[in-house]
Amino acid sequence: MSAGCLKPTEPSPAQPREGIWQSTVLGHSIENRPIELLTAGSGPDVVLIMATIHGNEWAGTPIVNRLAEYIAGNPAMLEGRRVLLLPVANPDGYAKKIRHNVRGVDLNRNFPADNYQTSDRHGDSALSEPESRALHELLLKHRPARIVSIHQPLVCIDYDGPAEGLARAMGRYSELPVKKLGGRPGSLGSFAGESLGIPIITLELPPNEERLSPDALWARHGRMLMAAVTFPKEPPMRYPCDGNRVLKPKELD
Secondary structure (H helix, E strand, O other), X not given: OOOOEOOOOOOOOOOOOOOOOEEEEEEEOOOOOEEEXXXXXXXXXXXXXXXXXXXXXXXXXXXXXXXXXXXHHOHHHHOOEEEEEEOOOOHHHHHHOOOOOOOOOOHHHOOOOOOOOOEOOOEOOOOOOHHHHHHHHHHHHXXXXXXXXXXXXXXXXXXXXXXXXXXXXXXXXOOOOEEOOXXXXXXXXXXXXXXXXXXXXXXXXXXXXXXXXHHHHHHHHHHHHHHHHHOOOOOOOEOOOOOOOEOOOOOOO
């Protein structure tokens, strides 16, 4: 195995945080695993970055953990804002490497969006699952100004709601194309973006990126997540993995 790679059976778990981060438990999964939220800052601009609502798409979890570490070392990013990080939205699926929760429900089809459709895979009703209820309560309590949910493997920066500007800003720091894929029934994108009017990005990383090390993932995608946090301002220009290298945004098409 080359340096910078991990076996796909060895995901990096969410780690407890110290210092600026406050850890709270939003709720518990069906198998009683905690759904951990990390919160820092107290400003009015609230941003939510989350990963692994599909348990077999867990490349985002180490990126969110690295973002927490970077913000802890660069607290100026919190000026005027509050950052919410949810490293693992589907802890049972994450533990078992499966897309759904342990009842076979796709949590990203279980939200009370206008386009919700009842089915075995989507749940008997919207918010039938404890994991989706915990996230729903988080949205209603904190009302984030923007959301990024990290997925795989469609290789794009997808957006719902009034989020095209955010998608373009993130795209300046990524090779991933900006695309509008369209809302899925009962998805978080449909609910937050269309029903609540919150700008939301579904960040689709390439397939097999869970094989990369946390360092490699952060080097590839960290600056894009920093841009989401500081939007509409530019992110810090010092690269988090190399303090002497200055980032320059790529030209938009």
